[in-house]
Amino acid sequence: MAGVPKLDVLICGGASCISNHSHDIKDKIHEELKKKGIEDDVRVIETGCMGPCELGPVMLVYPDKVFYQRLKPEDIGNIVENHFIKGRPVAEKVLVSETTRAIIEKEQEDADFFKKQTKIVLSNCGRIDPENIEEYITENGYAAIGQILTSSNPDDVVETIKKSGLRGRGGGGFPTGRKWEFVKNAENDQKYVVCNADEGDPGAFMDRSVLEGDPHCIIEGMSIAAYAVGANKGYVYIRAEYPLAITRLEHALEQAREYGFLGENIFETGFSFDIEIRIGAGAFVCGEETALISSIEGGRGNPRPRPPFPAISGLWGKPTLLNNVETYANIRHIILNGWEWFSSIGTETSKGTKVFALSGKIKNTGLIEVPMGTTLRELIFDIGGGVPDGKKFKAVQLGGPSGGCVPEEYLDTPIDYETLIELGAMMGSGGVIVMDEDTCMVNTARFFLDFTKSESCGKCVPCRVGLVKLYDMLDKIVKGNGELEDLEKLESLCHSVKKTSLCGLGQTAPNPVLSTLKYFKDEYVEHIQDHKCRAKVCADLVTYTIIPEACRSCGICAKNCPVDCITGSKGVPYVINQDVCISCGTCYDVCPFDSIIKE
């Protein structure tokens, strides 16, 4: 039957449909299919309860998504003839209802979440047992290191990585192959390979997921790097907040040693390499490479000026290759599939895939991996399912505290390292935080500055003092005491801090302020001129009032008010004394009759 699409017929096998003789329907379908000779084109599946029991027996036909209700054996001949063969659903038996739509939409959402993804880095995550090295080996594990040790020289490996176009996944996007080349060319008898697993950017958790779900791919990626640059010792620096990642990696290291993938004379080639774990202790700045190096050495995580770059003078002054988890996770795939394959994915300047962490006001949260060049809209609406609870999308924050907020009108931009910087955001480690109409952009900027000012190591003045000043100015606006000229001061101070700070933390910390000023200036102006916060977040700019007509005088608000500013009595509507009210919102939350308005 050429031309007939392959169909899946799902017949409900729930108790209710079975008692309504769904098995007779199923038998009848098989009979008709056989009669028409199209048994191979239609697959009949009995499912669990689909839900709408009162409409049973029910049947769902894929991929057409046609839902049949109240079926009788005598309907089947007609459906097989007209729908299955001729492609015309039998309208009088088709149900289009909220239930159908809900079932179909649910499946659609789930499907989109996976369909638009391309998994390279996450290919093993959630598929193999991370504590069993043999499962990794079964998935072609350690084949890449075996291959290059026995048949490539270090130059070839560096060349392959260069040609692949892979760029650092930790934030900056520096070409990985060039970094490898620097370290390879550095003359020294001792070199190190380091993996930055100090995933500090709030809103990003792909590195944790890879270390927990596929730790051997990091060991293999680092081993390949070590061979390429001429190192014999590696360190993985993991934040202490990730105890499970640490345990899984420790376990993987032991197994790798036991199987001879780490240690002396690996693959009988005379190559020796081993890896140790170093653990952080709660300092965001340690994600910065020079700070990370001093932390591995056992010191305070203070950044130092570059140059010299770690490639020349890193750990204990020796040439050191530093890449992050996601970067290392790509390496074995590039070796096994070739640089041509890798560079065929992505955009002109950014090759391969990127893992993003979707969080905030988004329906489907989680980790997703897409080719570079995917648009933000696809990420947020197709894969992420959009903003929940019927709220309106306002902005998406990319790149953590170093990044920026992008408004709706730029959502169709294909994402790569360059386009994001043009938008005033950055790739960062791939945190995507979605904000809806209930998020205040000024308050968000203040929130990020609160974060960066407390994470500043304090070594250089622009960052230590500048960020506090920026925070104070934002705080003034949020509290309703801002003046219009503050906006200019704010912007100019942002630029000074960016230009003069010592390390990446200070150089990028003003970005959340600059990007919100650029795209959401009207919200700043509203806070200052109208003393209004449209998201109703900034407590000092929000007032709560009891609607007398709606008040049932239950007194619950007065009982819960922390400053006792609500008065009233039985039969008389309660009133809030605005002079005393601290706008905490407790009364609004506890009122059982929704009689309090917030504005």
Add this chain to the structure above:
Amino acid sequence: MNLDELRKLREKGQREMMQRSDKAQYRIVVGMGTSGIAAGAREVLRTFIEEVNSRNIKDVVVMQTGEKGYSSKEPVVEVFTHEEKEPVVYGNINPEKAQRIVTEHIVGGVIVEDYQVIFGD
């Protein structure tokens, strides 16, 4: 370890995977990354093991894996059968739902659609 030994190990693994699914009618795999655990995957894994043991179901293995990335559906559980290549994926599972999966899917052979997450092509 040399290349030849690695190849043999890989082939052995691939063979065992086939055999494993031959022997076991069902393989229940629980996502045990931090996201899964934070949503209660440990209790879910324990429930599966207890249910399978207490009902003395022979041809089922319970295993763990990392996270699939679908945080809003954690804890995520997959049920593999040896006939189907793709597993049935369940989302937002708790101990009660795990019991229902054992009763209806593992023992009864009927997928619990209420909890199912449908994959794309």
Add this chain to the structure above:
Amino acid sequence: MSTEDILKGYEAKEENLLYILHDIQDSAKEHNLTDSDLKKVADFLGLPVSRVNGVTGFYSMFSKRPRGKYIIRLCQSPPCYIKGSVNIYEKIKEYLNISENETTDDRLFTLEFSSCLGVCGLAPAAMINDDVYGNLTEQSIIEILNKYQNLEE
């Protein structure tokens, strides 16, 4: 394990400092580092005490203050903030009667903040010692705290 026993397990190299401090703190009854610990560590590694002190002060997870048996680390990341971590904080404050960096009178809980716990898909989240809890609500956090309280009875 005593501080001396912990030190015996390490080579006297400065790069082991963070590991040593973690170890001592984890095995200390009150999850903290005392001046006498720091002095012993400094002597062992051949470093000035000021240096060990400086490192201890730099990292937010090290504490010289005595802390409770269970350390609650409430995630303060933007995703958690957007999903209402402030309400969770208020609830903990109200229920345990402690604020940031304070310990309950029964020495059971200390409340701290973390910049990000990396479970953003399940925001808001918190960690209690090594266990992570996600999708917190004002109700679930109380149930979780109760679980730890009941362990003591």
